[in-house]
Amino acid sequence: MDLHYSAEDLAFRDEVRSFLETSYPDHLRSRASRDEVTKQDFLDWQKILYNRGWGAPAWPKEYGGTGWSSTQKYIFQEECARAETLGVPPFGMSMLAPVLMAFANEKQKSYYLPRILDGTDFWCQGYSEPGAGSDLASLKTRAEKDGDSWVINGQKTWTTLAHFADWIFVLCRTDPTARKPQEGISFILVNIKTPGVEVRPIITMDGGHEVNETWFTDVRVPLENIVGEENQGWTYAKYLLVHERSGIAGVARSKKAVERLKHIASIELDRGEPIIRNADFARKVAELEIDLTALEFTELRTLAREAQGKGAGPESSVLKIKGTEIQQRLTELTLEAVGVYGAPYFRGFPMEGGNQFPIGPDYAHHSAPAYANMRKTSIYGGSNEIQRNIIAKMVLGL
Amino acid sequence: MDFNFTPEQDTLRDQIARLVRDQNDFDTRRKVSRSEPGWRPALWSQFAELGLLGAPFSEEDGGFGGSVVESMIVMEEFGKGLVIEPYLQTVVIAGGFLRHAGSAAQKEDHLASIIGGERVFAFAYSEPKSRFDLNDVSTTARREGDGYVLNGHKAVVLAAPFASHLIVTARTSGAQRDKGGVSVFIVPKAAKGVSTRDYPTVDGLRASEVYFENVHVPASDLIGAADHGFPLVEAVVDEAIAALCAEAHGAMKVLNQTTLDYSKTRKQFGQPIGNFQVLQHRLADMFMAYEQSVSMTYMVTLKLGEPETARKMAASAAKVQIGKAGRLVSQEAVQIHGGMGMTDELNVGHFFKRLTMIESQFGNTDWHLRRFTELSNS
Numbered sequence: 001m002d003l004h005y006s007a008e009d010l011a012f013r014d015e016v017r018s019f020l021e022t023s024y025p026d027h028l029r030s031r032a033s034r035d036e037v038t039k040q041d042f043l044d045w046q047k048i049l050y051n052r053g054w055g056a057p058a059w060p061k062e063y064g065g066t067g068w069s070s071t072q073k074y075i076f077q078e079e080c081a082r083a084e085t086l087g088v089p090p091f092g093m094s095m096l097a098p099v100l101m102a103f104a105n106e107k108q109k110s111y112y113l114p115r116i117l118d119g120t121d122f123w124c125q126g127y128s129e130p131g132a133g134s135d136l137a138s139l140k141t142r143a144e145k146d147g148d149s150w151v152i153n154g155q156k157t158w159t160t161l162a163h164f165a166d167w168i169f170v171l172c173r174t175d176p177t178a179r180k181p182q183e184g185i186s187f188i189l190v191n192i193k194t195p196g197v198e199v200r201p202i203i204t205m206d207g208g209h210e211v212n213e214t215w216f217t218d219v220r221v222p223l224e225n226i227v228g229e230e231n232q233g234w235t236y237a238k239y240l241l242v243h244e245r246s247g248i249a250g251v252a253r254s255k256k257a258v259e260r261l262k263h264i265a266s267i268e269l270d271r272g273e274p275i276i277r278n279a280d281f282a283r284k285v286a287e288l289e290i291d292l293t294a295l296e297f298t299e300l301r302t303l304a305r306e307a308q309g310k311g312a313g314p315e316s317s318v319l320k321i322k323g324t325e326i327q328q329r330l331t332e333l334t335l336e337a338v339g340v341y342g343a344p345y346f347r348g349f350p351m352e353g354g355n356q357f358p359i360g361p362d363y364a365h366h367s368a369p370a371y372a373n374m375r376k377t378s379i380y381g382g383s384n385e386i387q388r389n390i391i392a393k394m395v396l397g398l
Numbered sequence: 399m400d401f402n403f404t405p406e407q408d409t410l411r412d413q414i415a416r417l418v419r420d421q422n423d424f425d426t427r428r429k430v431s432r433s434e435p436g437w438r439p440a441l442w443s444q445f446a447e448l449g450l451l452g453a454p455f456s457e458e459d460g461g462f463g464g465s466v467v468e469s470m471i472v473m474e475e476f477g478k479g480l481v482i483e484p485y486l487q488t489v490v491i492a493g494g495f496l497r498h499a500g501s502a503a504q505k506e507d508h509l510a511s512i513i514g515g516e517r518v519f520a521f522a523y524s525e526p527k528s529r530f531d532l533n534d535v536s537t538t539a540r541r542e543g544d545g546y547v548l549n550g551h552k553a554v555v556l557a558a559p560f561a562s563h564l565i566v567t568a569r570t571s572g573a574q575r576d577k578g579g580v581s582v583f584i585v586p587k588a589a590k591g592v593s594t595r596d597y598p599t600v601d602g603l604r605a606s607e608v609y610f611e612n613v614h615v616p617a618s619d620l621i622g623a624a625d626h627g628f629p630l631v632e633a634v635v636d637e638a639i640a641a642l643c644a645e646a647h648g649a650m651k652v653l654n655q656t657t658l659d660y661s662k663t664r665k666q667f668g669q670p671i672g673n674f675q676v677l678q679h680r681l682a683d684m685f686m687a688y689e690q691s692v693s694m695t696y697m698v699t700l701k702l703g704e705p706e707t708a709r710k711m712a713a714s715a716a717k718v719q720i721g722k723a724g725r726l727v728s729q730e731a732v733q734i735h736g737g738m739g740m741t742d743e744l745n746v747g748h749f750f751k752r753l754t755m756i757e758s759q760f761g762n763t764d765w766h767l768r769r770f771t772e773l774s775n776s
Contacts, residue, residue, distance in 0.1 A: 133666065133737060134667075134671075135666035138667075138668075202741055202743075203741065203742040204740045204741060204742060205742050205747025205748070268529070269527050271575070272534070272574075275529075280764045280767070335754075335758075339530070340553055340554040341526075342755075343554050343599040343605060343755055344605065345597070346597065346598075359597055360526070360554075368600040369600065372750065375739075375740060379732075379733065379737055380737075383733075383736065385674075
């Protein structure tokens with residue numbers, strides 16, 4: 001057991017840090033003050049990473065990944081969070097890609113993976129349906145064979161960034177007569193420009209547009225667009241969800257957010273003193289930091305196990321639950337720190353006479369919408385109730 | 399011991415509930431909050447016609463002989479409908495200042511037009527650096543001739559975009575955080591030197607930054623005694639807290655009912671999600687949080703007339719209960735609704751946002767815990 005970075009690790013950290021300092025573009029640095037990130041922002045950042053050879057830090061070298069050790073991957077995440085870079089959308093890079101590597105045929109791997117890597121294809125996830133949320137296996141979207149095509153009909157929902165996407169991977173029911181709902185599901189790749197696919201925005205309570213409804217009406221895609229075996233999609237779907245969960249802890253980003261919170265709390269006054277000197281508030285920040293440390297070391301232990309080839313298991317549910325609770329708590333405390341200036345709201349209101357400009361300190365602007373928005377984290381990726389069920393059943397054997 | 403309402407109070411509640419249901423359904427409220435002017439003067443007139451704006455005033459003040467209990471009823475029903483219109487600011491707060499300390503001339507001037515719906519008030523007290531401290535006042539009122547000259551900046555003044563008049567706290571003597579030296583003024587928003595920057599708030603209301611630049615106010619618009627306004631401000635804000643608690647428990651009632659209904663109809667794994675014990679316990683916690691909030695709203699409302707320390711402790715205790723319960727209920731309501739709870743389309747998120755803002759209005763949970771602790775140990 002050793003907590004210290006080796007000399008090579010430290011040199012790597014410096015290399016990443018200086019790359020981010022010199023190569024992270026200015027127009028993305030200012031994005032924090034904007035309401036929403038554009039598709040072009042994501043593409044710009046992916047291209048820069050790709051050109052540096054770091055397009056897919058977590059992929060094996062044979063697919064164009066970095067081949068980094070888990071320590072190096074960890075350092076890279078830390079440095080990106082420290083520099084407050086844009087996140088890379090997980091749908092292609094860290095959700096679909098592992099599934100393709102594990103289950104797709106060579107032709108699919110050689111076509112799709114490079115296009116994820118260089119940003120050619122933007123992916124989104126077709127999992128949840130109006131009637132199939134926590135109970136994902138009850139999904140109803142149908143794919144039927146007709147000649148050399150699948151014909152897909154149904155509706156997916158909460159499709160994050162579908163309005164940016166070129167492709168969507170869709171869980172479809174291909175055998176409605178199967179004995180159990182988990183059987184008879186297939187994993188199919190659909191170009192979102194295919195006739196019959198319609199993406200409709202869902203506006204969330206913070207006013208943002210991240211998620212969508214995605215409708216499929218007689219959508220025809222080639223039979224070869226299925227990944228792996230017909231009716232075995234549930235296996236791949238679960239494999240993906242485990243990967244989704246381990247990425248969901250967000251430790252590095254949360255550490256940065258704690259720093260930001262402490263900065264705000266050193267400026268905001270309470271009884272004329274910085275609120276960080278208020279013992280009640282300071283205690284809450286300290287508790288959060290300690291929770292985050294526990295999560296960080298839990299994640300490190302998981303990574304170490306993975307590095308020994310033991311693979312992410314149901315323990316990744318711990319990372320999902322604790323990670324999202326911490327992210328939510330961070331936004332709660334940030335909103336609390338900013339006091340009365342959490343209230344003004346500026347997104348999308350047609351104010352007359354150009355009477356529309358920021359009020360209060362910059363860091364306060366997005367605090368209430370961020371608090372509202374982060375409630376999603378305990379719902380998505382398998383709700384935290386479902387994660388606790390997984391721990392109870394798969395880990396504890398209850 | 400009697401927690402029953404009078405038949406008149408029951409009638410009042412029924413009237414308001416009907417009005418809110420008919421005129422302020424969720425879609426209408428959302429549409430109003432997102433278009434100009436952000437509220438409905440016509441609805442305000444209806445409030446006046448129904449007598450709501452005069453409900454808590456004594457008959458000698460031109461009101462209908464009610465009390466803080468009437469305001470509690472109004473606010474609870476308004477909370478159920480997320481009513482935007484500024485009853486709290488106009489009737490409870492401005493009305494409160496006038497009831498407690500208004501001169502005969504001031505009452506004469508303002509009460510009838512509040513009750514009649516012609517004048518709308520906002521309460522300009524918080525400042526960019528004051529957080530929740532009512533004594534932290536940098537805005538100055540300098541004595542000049544037979545009046546005062548106001549200079550300063552008030553932050554996040556709710557309902558100011560709708561208001562014809564402002565109640566303003568300003569410093570007539572002492573240092574920024576002194577409790578002495580605070581005075582209270584009535585200032586027409588149209589007075590020379592008053593300017594505003596208006597904006598929406600996250601919970602669908604409107605507020606303004608209000609700037610005073612050499613605003614001349616006659617001495618006759620000072621409410622109460624110069625330099626001694628702070629205890630008056632505290633008393634009125636405690637009444638506002640009681641009213642806000644009623645609004646909050648009204649909001650919680652709807653959220654709980656909505657969430658309960660959803661848990662009975664939403665099916666996953668072949669059964670209503672309300673069948674799962676983990677959700678049953680959480681719905682039970684939400685129910686308890688609501689019941690405790692109702693209790694504390696009654697408690698503070700009935701203790702508003704007690705001596706200062708008891709009244710303040712009651713208000714802080716109620717605000718702490720409401721803050722904690724509002725957070726629990728709003729977060730659980732979203733969680734149990736799942737993705738649907740996150741949408742702008744459902745009312746759940748709108749109640750969530752209002753309860754979130756109520757938590758910090760007139761001091762957040764921590765602020766009131768500290769006030770309660772200090773009073774209880776002094």
